[in-house]
Amino acid sequence: MKQLLTVFAALLLVTAAFAQAPRKVVADKIVGIVGDKIILRSDVYNEILDRQRRQEAIPDNAECYILEQILGMKALVLQAEKDSLLVTDDELEALLDNRIRAFIQMYGGKDNLEQIAGRTIYQIKEDFRQSIKEGKMAENMRDKIVGGLKITPQEVKEYWDKIPKDSLLFYESEVEVGEIVIYPKPSRDLEKLVMEELNDFKQQVESGRQKFETLARLYTEDGTKEVGGRMAINRTEKNWDPTFLNNAFRLKEKQVSPVFKSKFGYHIVYMESRSGDDAIVRHIIRIPKITDAEISEAVDRLDTVRAKLIAGTLTFGEAVNKYSDDENSKFTGGMHPPVTIDQLDKEMVEMMGKTNMKVGDFSKPTTFTDERKKQGVRIVYLKSRTQPHRENLKDDYDRVATRALEMKKQQALEKWFASKIPSYYLMVDSDFTHCANLSHWYQYAARAVK
Incomplete structure (x- = not known):
């Protein structure tokens, strides 16, 4: 019960597994019950097989952790039903359609998917109907429990003070850059x-x-x-x-x-x-080729923009909105989130190194080729650069606050389970008594209302 947020994130993957038919499992039986929700032995071991097919790491005693995930999901679904956090037919159909589209993309087409599954698209969709529905209900219930939680600066400080100093994270140097991009028009x-x-x-x-x-x-x-x-x-x-x-x-x-x-x-x-x-x-x-004449024209335009930026008569955000052809930048003011230098595109890294850019600098207009192989001209703005450092509260407050909030949510979810689960009928099969992580569930089962 110590990792219930992690458990919840993972249990949603239970609903995302794609079963390759036929499956070989041991003889089936009921290994868990939460209220009127039953868990079959095949539910547990088929999920292990699915994760192996997806080449995911399988921990020792995987059946223990997967059973806990499914027990948690069933409990959340049961409470969601009690709280009328239901999934509409339209919402369920949209979720199913998205899942099928993802499979079609993954397996290279509808025919390939049906051949691999040994089932029609309609049958695959029906196979997933109940699990997708329960996954969404569990998500809705989880959001009701922890979705409204906030974290205060005092709570962040208290969380920080409990972190052993020899286990603080180490961060490489990160840069925060922005771009103003023009794509020259071909002749x-x-x-x-x-x-x-x-x-x-x-x-x-x-x-x-x-x-x-x-x-x-x-x-x-x-x-x-x-x-x-x-x-x-x-x-x-x-x-x-x-x-x-x-x-x-x-x-x-x-x-x-x-x-x-x-x-x-x-x-x-x-x-x-x-x-x-x-x-x-x-x-x-x-993609029509761009000539030197079109590139020169774009460079001249951005030279004028750069002069205004340096003079302070135009802010970077204003310049992005007025001149940039990059559609995504309109929503971010042209800025990218902080990244390590190796996460930038190669042309930008080379340009920044050759010009020895410093924080606050605007590069001269330079040509580049984007991920779609489209040629453009851009100004790069280096807003910030951090030094490699051990995590500290001053420089890394947002990261620490995010972890503190996740811890708070985890504790709230554990508290919810501790208060709610004993009120449900609960059974966990004796085949899983070796699972240390299920000790609380066995404890709840012993106290559950019969």
Whole structure:
């Protein structure tokens, strides 16, 4: 009972396991009961098998810890029912759809998933219905117990004072940087050249002279090159470019789209298969090259911005909102969270080293290539740099406060279990008496109302 928040986080994984059929387990029997919720021996050992398939570390006496996780979840579900913290049908369907989409993505398509599982998508969905529902109910109950807890500075100090000084964490040097990014616009002639290339690829596929997959492996300019441009997409997911989704879902199976432009470049898409809002597509993206003239123009623009930043007539946040083409930066004022230097992109690290940037400096405009292989020009702002150091309350208050709050939540959850569980009917099978972590559960079982 000492790690109930960790237990709770892990027990949600119980609902996330994907069962490869058929499973081989020992003869089944009931090994635990909480109220009217039963736990089968197969629930415990199948979860161990699932974690092995996911190549997760399996601790000694794994069955002890997994049974505790499931007992905890069942208790939270039981109380959620009593407190009417139910899951609506629409909410459950959305959770199930998200889970199935994740599996489709993981296994490379709907057909592969059904083949590996030996079951249809509908059957897989039904297999998960109860466990997903209970997982969400347990999450709702946990949030009711600890979701509103806050931590005061005095509590943080008390937590800090109890940490043995020889076990304080060591932090490497971290930097906090911001960026103002401009993506130069390619010339119309180069855009036309890319469109003509893609139209030629489309004609080659439609005439049967080439397979779409072959062309994608040769020419697409993104991370899907090795898989022939193949992707699993969903019409409702917000992280996809709307233009891309709209053009993809206009297609029938085995059809190739016209050339279209998204915010990433120019595309053609091949619809491999689709089912409702889910689809497996292949695509080829071509990104028009940027000439020296366009880069020079972007550099000149950012030189002007940098001069205003140095003069103090423009704040960094104002400059980001007014000039930056990076959509994500609009929500963060152009800043990234503190990271160690090795977590920055290689081009930024090289630039900062060559120019010997100091805290408060704004770099000169420099060219870079982003993770989508798109060429841009940016100003980098070095807001802060910490020295390697042993954890202390002054420099690392937020980190310490976060851990102190988690400890407070853990204690609240343990207190809740201690007060609630004895009021439920509880049984834990004698096969698990060797599990030291279940001693409290056996104690509760002995006091439970029969």
